[in-house]
Amino acid sequence: MASPLGDVDGFLWFSWVLLVGFAVLSVVLLVVLVVVRALRDLFARRRARAADEVRAHIFEVVMGEDDDAARGRAALAAARGRAADRVEQQVFEMLPKLRGESRAELVGLLMARGAEQRALALVGSRSSVRRCRGAFQLGMLGLTQHVPRLVRLLRDRHFLVRRVTVRALGAMGDPRAVRPLLLLGEHDPRLTRDLVFALDRLGPDAAPELRSVLLEEMTHGDHLHLDPAAVVLGLLADRPSVDVLAQGLGSPNPSFAGACAEALGRIGAPEAIPALTEALLDLRPNVRAGAAHALGSIGSSVAAASLLDVVDEEEPQVSRQAAQALIELGPGGRRMLATSSSPYAVEAMALEAIRGGRS
Amino acid sequence: MARIVIADDDADIRELVVFKLRHGGHDVVPVGDGAAAVEACSAEKPDLVILDVMMPGMSGLDAARALRQDASMDGLPIIMLTARAQESDIEQGFEAGADDYIVKPFSPRELASRVSAVLARSR
Numbered sequence: 001m002a003s004p005l006g007d008v009d010g011f012l013w014f015s016w017v018l019l020v021g022f023a024v025l026s027v028v029l030l031v032v033l034v035v036v037r038a039l040r041d042l043f044a045r046r047r048a049r050a051a052d053e054v055r056a057h058i059f060e061v062v063m064g065e066d067d068d069a070a071r072g073r074a075a076l077a078a079a080r081g082r083a084a085d086r087v088e089q090q091v092f093e094m095l096p097k098l099r100g101e102s103r104a105e106l107v108g109l110l111m112a113r114g115a116e117q118r119a120l121a122l123v124g125s126r127s128s129v130r131r132c133r134g135a136f137q138l139g140m141l142g143l144t145q146h147v148p149r150l151v152r153l154l155r156d157r158h159f160l161v162r163r164v165t166v167r168a169l170g171a172m173g174d175p176r177a178v179r180p181l182l183l184l185g186e187h188d189p190r191l192t193r194d195l196v197f198a199l200d201r202l203g204p205d206a207a208p209e210l211r212s213v214l215l216e217e218m219t220h221g222d223h224l225h226l227d228p229a230a231v232v233l234g235l236l237a238d239r240p241s242v243d244v245l246a247q248g249l250g251s252p253n254p255s256f257a258g259a260c261a262e263a264l265g266r267i268g269a270p271e272a273i274p275a276l277t278e279a280l281l282d283l284r285p286n287v288r289a290g291a292a293h294a295l296g297s298i299g300s301s302v303a304a305a306s307l308l309d310v311v312d313e314e315e316p317q318v319s320r321q322a323a324q325a326l327i328e329l330g331p332g333g334r335r336m337l338a339t340s341s342s343p344y345a346v347e348a349m350a351l352e353a354i355r356g357g358r359s
Numbered sequence: 360m361a362r363i364v365i366a367d368d369d370a371d372i373r374e375l376v377v378f379k380l381r382h383g384g385h386d387v388v389p390v391g392d393g394a395a396a397v398e399a400c401s402a403e404k405p406d407l408v409i410l411d412v413m414m415p416g417m418s419g420l421d422a423a424r425a426l427r428q429d430a431s432m433d434g435l436p437i438i439m440l441t442a443r444a445q446e447s448d449i450e451q452g453f454e455a456g457a458d459d460y461i462v463k464p465f466s467p468r469e470l471a472s473r474v475s476a477v478l479a480r481s482r
Contacts, residue, residue, distance in 0.1 A: 098464050
């Protein structure tokens with residue numbers, strides 16, 4: 001039979017071994033943790049240093065004098081392996097921030113490194129992340145011969161790929177992208193903001209195509225996908241679009257009619273005043289409010305009496321917009337507004353007084 | 360040589376501008392937001408300030424208004440550097456007190472020329 005004292009000794013011995021074991025394990029874990037952290041910091045510092053070097057060379061290419069630019073170009077062209085990947089990544093990140101000769105320099109550098117073929121390979125990849133990267137890179141390189149390839153990518157099953165492609169087409173600046181982009185908007189309303197951004201980025205070259213789409217499409221259909229076209233023509237302040245936009249005020253689609261009113265206001269064309277004044281009588285509140293806003297933006301007192309009639313109507317959105325429009329017409333408009341008993345007239349004049357204008 | 364404050368929250372843009380202007384012989388003070396730009400202008404008394412419009416905290420427009428209200432900064436030229444290129448945005452910039460407006464993406468050469476022109480006008 002074992003003595004109780006022997007059991008106590010055994011227990012103490014076991015506890016001591018356990019304690020020492022834990023202590024050793026803790027020290028080992030601590031050492032491993034410190035080493036891992038030190039290595040991680042070391043690698044991060046190395047990566048940051050390498051990125052800084054690449055960035056300095058990019059700056060030399062973009063902005064340096066001839067000798068500096070040549071040195072930077074040679075350093076970037078000599079990069080191989082991981083360094084080459086880093087160079088391409090950093091140059092692609094820099095491209096959206098530059099234009100003119102500086103941008104052309106960097107695009108030339110990427111082309112010389114074979115970035116076009118790599119971007120095309122990425123676009124054809126099975127990975128959606130790679131397809132996004134490929135679309136972005138093709139857009140940044142601005143090679144318009146690949147517009148049809150990107151247009152095909154607008155039908156990609158992944159939303160993010162379609163979104164990046166829309167922006168890439170905008171960056172390319174080729175008006176051939178106008179119709180496919182507008183068509184995409186019809187099927188994918190979540191992309192409306194991106195579409196407007198991309199179409200606006202195409203710039204004035206896109207305006208004739210946008211006008212011709214509006215003219216063709218307005219004769220039939222429900223005008224579902226035309227809002228971005230109207231909005232962008234307004235953003236581009238495209239004066240030749242005034243007639244077609246004025247026609248759009250009568251569209252059966254209230255959203256498109258409202259977008260046309262907003263665009264006419266942005267263009268600021270006095271020749272649109274008769275159509276906009278007529279639109280103040282439209283049955284749809286958003287069209288009346290849009291027309292009132294546009295008349296305020298154009299700033300002609302011709303429509304003042306019609307705006308005053310609208311201030312007194314019951315629909316708050318319309319009344320408020322008309323009151324604001326009269327304020328924008330200047331002293332004459334403000335005098336007319338003072339005769340209205342609408343609470344929105346009082347509100348508009350009070351706000352104007354706070355802003356420092358005359359009430 | 361002029362002393363120039365540049366405020367932009369995008370580090371790449373800030374460094375591009377700093378690199379280009381230092382290359383042109385200017386003394387450049389980079390900061391990351393509008394409030395820091397106003398502080399830097401008080402401390403450094405620059406000859407010119409370049410402000411991005413969209414910045415966290417105090418925007419470039421607010422910074423421009425604050426600088427215009429400060430009598431000690433009277434006549435300080437302000438250039439707005441921004442991605443917002445609509446006519447109304449440009450109008451807002453000028454109303455806030457900007458002397459010139461550069462739209463992003465920008466050309467570093469154009470920036471240097473605009474800086475020289477604004478500095479020449481202010482002297």
